[in-house]
Amino acid sequence: MARVKHEGQWYGLDEGESVLDGLLRRGVAVPHSCRAGACQSCLMRAERGEVPAKAQVGLKETLKARGYFLACACQPDSELEVAGAGADLRVSARIASLERLSDSVLRVRLRPEGRFEYRAGQYVSLLRADGLARSYSLASQPHEDLLELHVRRISGGLMSGWLFDEAGPGEPVVLQGPAGDCFYVPGRPEQPLLLAGTGTGLAPLYGIARDALAQGHTGPIWLFHGAVDASGLYLVDELRALQSQYPQLQYRPCVLKGQERVGVWVGALDALIKEACPRPAGWRALLCGNPDLVLSLRKKLFLAGLSLKEIHADAFLPSTPPPQAGTGVTTSASDTSR
Amino acid sequence: MKGNVAENQSSLYEQIGGEPAMSAAVELFYRKVLSDERISRFFEDVDMERQAAKQKAFLTMVCGGPSAYSGKDMRKGHAHLVKQGLNDTHFNAVAEHLGATLTELGVPTPLVEQVLKIAESARADVLNR
Numbered sequence: 001m002a003r004v005k006h007e008g009q010w011y012g013l014d015e016g017e018s019v020l021d022g023l024l025r026r027g028v029a030v031p032h033s034c035r036a037g038a039c040q041s042c043l044m045r046a047e048r049g050e051v052p053a054k055a056q057v058g059l060k061e062t063l064k065a066r067g068y069f070l071a072c073a074c075q076p077d078s079e080l081e082v083a084g085a086g087a088d089l090r091v092s093a094r095i096a097s098l099e100r101l102s103d104s105v106l107r108v109r110l111r112p113e114g115r116f117e118y119r120a121g122q123y124v125s126l127l128r129a130d131g132l133a134r135s136y137s138l139a140s141q142p143h144e145d146l147l148e149l150h151v152r153r154i155s156g157g158l159m160s161g162w163l164f165d166e167a168g169p170g171e172p173v174v175l176q177g178p179a180g181d182c183f184y185v186p187g188r189p190e191q192p193l194l195l196a197g198t199g200t201g202l203a204p205l206y207g208i209a210r211d212a213l214a215q216g217h218t219g220p221i222w223l224f225h226g227a228v229d230a231s232g233l234y235l236v237d238e239l240r241a242l243q244s245q246y247p248q249l250q251y252r253p254c255v256l257k258g259q260e261r262v263g264v265w266v267g268a269l270d271a272l273i274k275e276a277c278p279r280p281a282g283w284r285a286l287l288c289g290n291p292d293l294v295l296s297l298r299k300k301l302f303l304a305g306l307s308l309k310e311i312h313a314d315a316f317l318p319s320t321p322p323p324q325a326g327t328g329v330t331t332s333a334s335d336t337s338r
Numbered sequence: 339m340k341g342n343v344a345e346n347q348s349s350l351y352e353q354i355g356g357e358p359a360m361s362a363a364v365e366l367f368y369r370k371v372l373s374d375e376r377i378s379r380f381f382e383d384v385d386m387e388r389q390a391a392k393q394k395a396f397l398t399m400v401c402g403g404p405s406a407y408s409g410k411d412m413r414k415g416h417a418h419l420v421k422q423g424l425n426d427t428h429f430n431a432v433a434e435h436l437g438a439t440l441t442e443l444g445v446p447t448p449l450v451e452q453v454l455k456i457a458e459s460a461r462a463d464v465l466n467r
Contacts, residue, residue, distance in 0.1 A: 034404075037357060038360065307365055
């Protein structure tokens, strides 16, 4: 008989019963709406067991890769251990090194003290000992010993100020996550990739580009990094070196304003993308950084023919200030400094 | 009358091709809707992915598939748009894209007409009349 484990308890399913119906029948609260595999509000994640293909119809490859499925369309054949969409894990870590990549961007390397599994391009919440929390994208790759974050200095920013001015190697922190579905999924090595980001949106794209290359991606990989002016660009030499090593990589650093100079494009990022990649239908896009730009690019790329399933966007939202000064900690998941 | 429509609906959904047909239709339909200047402003500030899921649920409903949509939902879901000036011309534009999408996917004209008839039956709810 098919059965489902949820939060430590097993639930038997009737013949032909969906995971959603089985859990609801036993009083487990699962968000749901259409029950027809359309609205995706009953999204759950399988931690162990086989998910029938039918339960993943219409989901992005990145969600499938993480075991997500639609509970209303899931009639498992045997045993399945499931969790709600928001399941998370925490692991302790220590700061390994701090290094300036530019005037405003700090490379923070962390050594996790335990297993921390993630995909290149996902993000984590970084928790300071006092509970201060901000999210940052990972620029490293899972096989590397250290995790790498790119932290932009925010005027008055509590976490970025602490990392820039006070924190040192050996400092204990806690990591929570990972989260996000901006990562490379192997399977179509010839499909052109469009990676675009602003500011420290380069961090996940740097990880994703190297991951795709390491996994043998053969199609063109366009990497656009946009900044207001030249001082906002970083890792330029590393990416140029990577480009000369891999002919399929097209690195395009872009600035909104500034003088024309060799190898740096001047203009609005969306216009430059359109000029360089005029017909992106059938491509896969990964977009990170400033939310206005990311969301408008997503719409433009969808209208240009990309499937929504092929567009992965990670908009860096600003952290929300605490309700009153002095309460100290914000619980917001994101930070513009990511 | 209502029960009658519901009976016809389930077979219509299957005739059109069920869930795979809805998956194929949703992006085509949503792209048409978003690029239409007459109506795109109603979609300016929405979360695209959630909206696409709603468009799929809408297509599933008008094609008579399994759906939890009700007239009450339709009224509530569009009330803020009616305040922004949603009227018959916008409804007609969406219906036009719906018909064009299904035709483009090879759905026979009589079935398209049936779908448009079901969509038409939601007009009063959508426009909160």
